[in-house]
Amino acid sequence: MKSYDFKATEKKWQNKWDESGVFYAQQDFTKPKFYCLVEFPYPSGQGLHVGHPRSYTMLDIIARKKRFEGYNVLYPMGWDAFGLPTENYAIKNHIHPEIVTKNNIANFKKQLKSLGFSFDWSREINTTDPSYYKWTQWIFLKLFEQGLAYKKEMAVNWCTSCKCVLANEEVVNGGCERCGSEVVRKVKSQWMLKITQYAQRLIDDLDDLDYIERVKLQQKNWIGRSTGAEVDFTSTTGDKITVFTTRPDTLFGATYMVMSPEHPLIDKWEKNIKNFDEVCEYRQESARKSDFERTEINKEKTGVCLDGVCAINPVNNKEIPIFISDYVLVSYGTGAIMAVPGHDTRDFEFAKKFDLPIIEVVKGGDIEKEAFTDCETGIMVNSGFLDGLSVEDAKEKITQFLEKHEKGHPKVNYKLRDWVFSRQRYWGEPIPIVHCEKCGYVPLPEESLPLELPMVDSYEPTENGESPLAKITDWINTTCPKCGAPAKRETDTMPQWAGSSWYFLRYCDPHNDTELASKQALEYWSPIDWYNGGMEHTTLHLLYSRFWHKFLYDIGVVPTCEPYAKRTSHGMILGENGEKMSKSRGNVVNPDDIVNEFGADTMRLYEMFIGDFEKAAPWNTSSIKGCRRFIDRIWGLLDIAVAGKSYSKELESEMHRTIKKVSSDIDSLKSNTAIATMMSLVNKIYEVGRINHAELKTLMILLNPFAPHITEEMWEIMDFGGVITSQKWPTFDEQKCKDESIEIAVQINGKVKSKINVATDIESENAISLAKEDEKIAKEIEGKQIIKELYVKGRLVNIVVK
């Protein structure tokens, strides 16, 4: 047999698959279904990264195996194509983002096709297509209708030189990424989505889902539920200052209060605060810092004491000073805290720095040295009617007291914040809202969707921080859908997260122009049986899409309350030097080069063999050779394939073990050991010197999900009948997996001293006495006292001697 021409063969089968549509999901809703999903890519200008094929190949393997097992499989692909890099590229090179997107998609698609994925290309979607974002806008209208979309003043990053809003990522060390100028926080009115209303359900419903544990944990921590109380203090100006605390039990230990520099009461107190200039200066300073910098625990605590206004502690009517400090965030809780330096680490440091009194109210630690934060063991002291109680009981009693005196109430708080949904950008879905002077914010009627992005020549940001759409006067000026008076369109666009929060629904029925997807299609395909994606999407995309899905469930659009039944996550592929691949590090590997030099099957095998799918792994081009050799050795089997029965009993049982191992390894994402097992099998076949047709057929099917091209070709050459993709997944016989005898280790005091051969099903006593008969062991135990003897089935004998 001549050597394997991967280029011609791979092209041949890719064309055949394209023409036949063999991987299209069937419209037959009576068959068992399997919906297998990977995160759709952002079609960047750099083209496909070698990281993309890692998860696409893994799920392709699962999809292909499921087809062999008789499922109607949906394995779709699409483009998450709105976004900042495209817009920036367009601005820089004066090419319209739509053109940029079109070119990038064409390139991505070509690259994906060259890898032989079994995607259903008839269901390809693109978030920037008006027929798609029509439904993104429709969902927004529903959210608005239900009161879940609202406007709010929010701080944004503002570049003082470019005069535009920056993404956090565009802010580098407090400066603008592009021009290096100072970036400040500026308040702007933004569209917000009330994800916090779903916080509890987003936590509770995780219990019934098959997500990997670290994803669940990270989501729970991100939502950050904490229970405590809101307590109302009164200021000496007579205003109510509400604080949230998880430790209401320590209320008697509150010796001062800290408010976020942005707290609205501070402006109200302008006349009362004698050092208002100093306060303003501090506010400006903290406006320059990110939340992240502000809450860093190791940094020196800063703050300003308000001169002229104090707070009154509701339990003992004591006056305490009020500080502003940047470690208190306006976005969490009420934007103000009661400080209990005796029992909170940050408050303790702050009190030390500003020389504030520290009162012990829970006994058990040494508050001279550090804050005592333990809630389990402490006993209340210096706390009036709480004295002598445990922390738990004190929490309950103080909360009752506060409620009775209308000074507070129990409260559940979440770290999760509402979703800032506005972007002052061009390349996003227009928000379908009109602002009418008389009627306020008025939604566009559903029939008028999609509200298309106007085609313009310039998408540069405006001077005043408005979206580039604000400059297109004939687009902005419209009439109010409600009263008909002249009105203005919303000029902000949606974030990229919008399109990706429901795309998986569209795949079920991608060409429907009357619904986002038909009821019937959604009933059949929901929920997604297996969704794989990066850990970096755990807290944003994954949570946002669960939120939207729950909302759509509540209004009766989708049949399940959760979108994804199972979620797994792949590790990153790093550069050869073990660092993240990036242009600036110069360690980027282009998948096209690999496919050209080694072929798609080798590339797929290599990425699946590189290591544990869930862990990061460094790329190593020289290791690919091993997979290339394996492909060649597979091809070589054509020369030693013979008709008739199996030629080796040993090979036969190895065959059965391989079926078992490969099947279970695919299901548990252990592609690396599945491949290793097949490599061992092939080594064995060459050792035996021949393989019969039945065995070769089995091996071809096992390998097909990994290396689909060569196995199709060999199936055809061997004339095994039909095409390989219409075969059934092989089964194994448990009895035939076992060998008759096995080698076990014999240990003395836990150290291996010898090995013996025993029957697989040997009894414990027999194994031990056989072990003692072994020459080396007999010598070891001679004259010694045997304390313990044990046999671990199929593994070892351990004899403990003294």
Added chain:
RNA sequence: GCGGAUAUGGUGGAAUUGGCAGACACGCUAGAUUUAGGAUCUAGUGCGAAAGCAUGCAGGUUCAAGUCCUGUUAUCCGCACCA
């Protein structure tokens, strides 16, 4: 800082979940074959001369620890307008 994870030969990684550490590959060494090899095949390959020693580091539990417990160090991912 907060939250999540990871650490095993020269390299990527295996290890039935507490039971023979290093499967399967890469690389390397030697040999065969070839006009030639960055091709193929064969043999060897954790360290150590050996007794032995080895799973980031320091302790602990156990007949037995890469795996469990305590502490510690380093690296990676996310932190809400990158996707």
